[in-house]
Amino acid sequence: MTRVYLRWVPAAVVTAVITAGALAVPLQAGASVDLPDKTPQEVLELIGDSTKDSLSGTIEQTSNLGLPDLSAGGSAGGSAGGDEAASALELLTGDHTARVYVDGHDKKRVQVMDRMAERDLIINGYDVWLWDSKENTATHVAVPPHDKGDFPKPGDTPTPAELAEKFLEAVDPATEVTVDDDTEVAGRTAYDLVLTPRSSEDTLVGSVSIAVDSETGLPLRVQVTAQGETEPAFLLEFTELSLETPDADIFEFEPPPGATVKEKELPEHPSKDGKTDGDHDDFPGEVSGSGWDTVIELPAGSAPAELTESPMFAQATEAVDEGAVLSTTLLNILITDDGRVYVGSVPVERLQSAAAGG
Amino acid sequence: MLLALAAVPVLIAVAVRLSSSPPEPGRGPPFLDRVTQNGLFVSITALVVCIPLFLPLTVGVVAGDTIAGEANLGTLRYLLVVPAGRVRLLLVKFAGAAAFCLAATLTVVASGALIGAALFPVGPVTLLSGDTISVGESILRSLLVAGYVTVSLLGLSAIGLFISTLTVVPVGAMAATIVLSVVAQVLGALPQFEWLHPWLFSHYWLDFADLLRQPIAWTSFGDNALLQAGYAAVFGALAYGRFVTKDILS
Numbered sequence: 001m002t003r004v005y006l007r008w009v010p011a012a013v014v015t016a017v018i019t020a021g022a023l024a025v026p027l028q029a030g031a032s033v034d035l036p037d038k039t040p041q042e043v044l045e046l047i048g049d050s051t052k053d054s055l056s057g058t059i060e061q062t063s064n065l066g067l068p069d070l071s072a073g074g075s076a077g078g079s080a081g082g083d084e085a086a087s088a089l090e091l092l093t094g095d096h097t098a099r100v101y102v103d104g105h106d107k108k109r110v111q112v113m114d115r116m117a118e119r120d121l122i123i124n125g126y127d128v129w130l131w132d133s134k135e136n137t138a139t140h141v142a143v144p145p146h147d148k149g150d151f152p153k154p155g156d157t158p159t160p161a162e163l164a165e166k167f168l169e170a171v172d173p174a175t176e177v178t179v180d181d182d183t184e185v186a187g188r189t190a191y192d193l194v195l196t197p198r199s200s201e202d203t204l205v206g207s208v209s210i211a212v213d214s215e216t217g218l219p220l221r222v223q224v225t226a227q228g229e230t231e232p233a234f235l236l237e238f239t240e241l242s243l244e245t246p247d248a249d250i251f252e253f254e255p256p257p258g259a260t261v262k263e264k265e266l267p268e269h270p271s272k273d274g275k276t277d278g279d280h281d282d283f284p285g286e287v288s289g290s291g292w293d294t295v296i297e298l299p300a301g302s303a304p305a306e307l308t309e310s311p312m313f314a315q316a317t318e319a320v321d322e323g324a325v326l327s328t329t330l331l332n333i334l335i336t337d338d339g340r341v342y343v344g345s346v347p348v349e350r351l352q353s354a355a356a357g358g
Numbered sequence: 359m360l361l362a363l364a365a366v367p368v369l370i371a372v373a374v375r376l377s378s379s380p381p382e383p384g385r386g387p388p389f390l391d392r393v394t395q396n397g398l399f400v401s402i403t404a405l406v407v408c409i410p411l412f413l414p415l416t417v418g419v420v421a422g423d424t425i426a427g428e429a430n431l432g433t434l435r436y437l438l439v440v441p442a443g444r445v446r447l448l449l450v451k452f453a454g455a456a457a458f459c460l461a462a463t464l465t466v467v468a469s470g471a472l473i474g475a476a477l478f479p480v481g482p483v484t485l486l487s488g489d490t491i492s493v494g495e496s497i498l499r500s501l502l503v504a505g506y507v508t509v510s511l512l513g514l515s516a517i518g519l520f521i522s523t524l525t526v527v528p529v530g531a532m533a534a535t536i537v538l539s540v541v542a543q544v545l546g547a548l549p550q551f552e553w554l555h556p557w558l559f560s561h562y563w564l565d566f567a568d569l570l571r572q573p574i575a576w577t578s579f580g581d582n583a584l585l586q587a588g589y590a591a592v593f594g595a596l597a598y599g600r601f602v603t604k605d606i607l608s
Contacts, residue, residue, distance in 0.1 A: 008599040256484035
C-alpha cells in the first residue's frame with residue numbers, strides 16, 4: 001500500500017517547490033541593503049547633482065485612492081476621443097505600466113501600456129507627438145523654440161524625477177525630512193527620503209517617501225501614504241531601469257498610414273495641479289494656505305452640470321450642508337451647490353470653512 | 359474543430375467587408391477598425407475573439423478526451439498491454455494536446471492572414487506603439503503571437519489531462535476543463551479577487567498584445583511562460599500520481 005502513496009510524491013513535491021518559490025521571491029526582493037549613512041541634506045544634494053539624463057526603464061503606477069475604478073467604466077463607454085479631462089484623471093487614478101525612454105533634455109518617449117492598446121508621448125526636440133492606438137489618432141504639437149523644455153505635457157504619467165522635484169519644492173518648515181532605512185528599487189540600492197508633515201491635523205497626507213538611487217541620484221520611487229494608512233495610496237516606481245542611452249529611432253515618430261492626424265496649437269493650460277508656480281497668471285482659481293494644507297478654490301461654474309447631475313456623481317459623493325464631497329484617501333473635493341469647487345489634501349471641515357468664508 | 363476555428367477569421371473578414379460603414383476606432387474587438395486598412399489584422403482580431411472562448415473550448419475537448427476517451431472506448435487497457443508504460447502514455451497524450459494547441463492557434467492566424475489578404479489591402483503593419491513594420495516582419499510577429507497563445511494554453515491542457523485521468527466519461531472531463539477556464543476568466547474579471555489574479559492560468563492570455571509593441575515587451579511573455587510551466591508541472595505531477603495508481607478496468 002505504501003507504494004501507492006509514493007506515486008503521489010512528485011505531485012506533492014512540485015506543489016511545495018512552487019509555493020516555496022512564490023513565497024521566497026518577494027522576500028528576496030525585500031532583502032536589507034546597507035549604504036553609508038547620509039543626512040537628508042546630502043541626499044537632497046545627491047538628487048540635485050544628478051546629471052544622469054539618459055535612461056530607459058519601466059515604471060509602474062499604483063493608485064489606491066479609495067475611488068471607484070474609472071478605467072473599467074471608461075473603456076466600456078467608448079466615448080469617441082475628446083474627453084481629455086477624464087483621460088487625464090484615469091491616468092492619475094488608475095494602475096498603469098509605462099515604459100520610459102529619455103535621451104538628454106529634449107528626447108523623451110513615454111509608452112503607457114494598456115491592455116491591447118497603448119498611449120504614447122514622444123518628445124523629440126520641437127516636435128511633440130501624442131499617439132493613442134485605441135482611437136488611432138496622432139496629435140502633433142509643435143513647440144515654439146523659445147519654449148523649449150517648458151512645454152506642458154498633457155496627461156502623461158510623470159517620471160519619478162518630475163514628481164520628486166515637485167515635492168522637494170514644497171519642503172519648508174512645515175515638513176520634517178528624514179532618511180529611512182536603505183532600500184532596493186529595480187535592482188539598485190537606494191536611500192529612502194521621507195517627508196512627514198509636522199502637523200497631522202491639517203492634512204490627509206501621512207508621509208511622502210522618495211527612494212533615491214545611491215549611485216546616480218535618480219529618484220527611483222515615489223510613494224505617498226495617507227494619514228493612518230500603512231499601504232501607500234499612490235505609488236510610482238521603476239521596476240526596471242537601464243542607464244544606457246536608448247536607440248535614437250525610438251524617438252522618431254511618423255504617424256502611421258490610416259491614422260487620424262491632428263495638429264494642435266500649444267494650449268494655454270493652467271498648470272494641472274494648480275500649485276502655486278507663480279507663472280500661471282491665467283489660473284482661474286484662488287489658492288489659500290501654503291504647504292500641506294493648501295486649499296484651491298475654483299469659481300462658480302467650474303463643475304459642469306452634466307457631471308453633478310449624473311447618477312454616478314451622487315453615488316460617488318457624500319452630501320454635506322454646502323454641497324457634495326468627494327473623499328479619497330489623499331484628497332477631498334467639495335463641490336458646492338452653486339458650482340464652486342474646493343480641493344485640498346485637508347480634512348473636509350477645512351474645505352467647508354473655506355467655502356463658508358469665501 | 360480546426361475547421362470551426364478557421365471559420366472565425368473568415369466570418370470576421372466577410373462581415374467587415376460586407377458592412378457598408380467601416381468600424382469606428384475604439385468600438386468592437388480591438389484592432390477591428392484596422393482590418394479595412396490592412397488585411398493582416400484579421401488574424402490578430404480573430405485571436406482576440408477566439409482566446410476567451412473558442413480556443414479554450416477546443417483545447418478543453420482535446421485535453422479532456424486524452425485519457426478518458428481511451429478509457430471510454432475500452433482501448434486504454436490495450437494501450438497499456440503493449441509494454442509502453444503509463445508515464446510514457448501520459449507524456450505522449452500531453453504532447454498531443456500541446457500539438458493541438460499549436461495547430462489551433464496557427465489555424466486561426468493562417469486562415470486570418472489568407473482571408474485578410476484576399477479581401478483587403480495588405481501593407482506595412484502599424485504596431486500598438488504607432489510605429490510601422492514591413493509585411494515580412496509582421497508575419498514574424500504573427501508567428502510570435504501564435505507561439506505566445508500556444509504557450510498560454512499549455513496550462514489548461516495540463517489541467518484537462520489531469521481531469522481526464524479522474525474519470526472514464528470523456529464528456530465530463532471536457533466539460534469540467536472548459537468550465538474551469540470560464541471560472542478562471544470570471545475570477546480574473548472581478549476586482550475583488552485581485553490578489554488571486556496573477557495566479558490564474560488565464561491571467562496573461564490577452565497580453566499577447568505586448569508582442570505588438572515597439573520595442574517588444576518581453577516581460578509578459580516570460581511571466582506567461584513561467585506561469586504556464588508551473589501549471590503544467592503541478593497538474594502533470596497530479597496526473598502522474600493519479601494515473602499510475604489508478605486501476606485500469608476498461
